[in-house]
């Protein structure tokens with residue numbers, strides 16, 4: 001029998017990507033599918049804190065085994081900013097172009113452009129909490145290249161590659177990405 005698990009998101013693209021990695025052994029339910037329509041607060045100061053907030057909210061209020069993720073871009077020369085604030089770095093509108101411009105502005109007089117994406121997944125099974133992490137190292141570039149993906153993809157070149165995430169396309173990105181690594185660790189644990 002398939003194991004039922006809530007993924008605390010309503011992002012269709014994420015559901016598909018994560019569902020593909022987890023495979024047929026699991027039946028993933030979105031927040032909508034468990035009738036959770038409220039905005040779950042993401043008020044923590046770390047990726048770990050926010051992932052846990054979301055997973056605990058679902059487990060405590062709805063009683064489902066559940067996992068939640070949170071991701072950030074961590075830029076070495078900016079003391080790991082924007083980090084947990086990646087989505088809203090340039091303001092509430094969560095505009096990816098403005099976010100990229102702000103990071104590049106902050107980096108204007110720095111020489112080290114190394115950065116990484118980091119994903120944290122918090123899992124709650126029968127009340128017990130577990131954490132999984134995935135990272136991809138790389139560097140930022142000053143001009144946007146490519147149209148695939150989302151967020152900071154046009155200015156992020158992963159280590160060992162010459163193309164940005166937005167140039168290489170989601171097929172390769174989804175194999176080498178921070179999210180893929182974290183979800184694969186989750187899968188190994190659950191199987």
Ligand code: IMP
Nearest residue numbers: 069070071072073086087150151152153
């Ligand atoms: P979330 O926790 O997955 O919603 O990610 C928070 C923010 O981090 C997003 O709004 C993006 O700005 C950024 N981000 C997360 N994952 C990626 C990625 O794979 N590529 C580029 N930006 C990302």
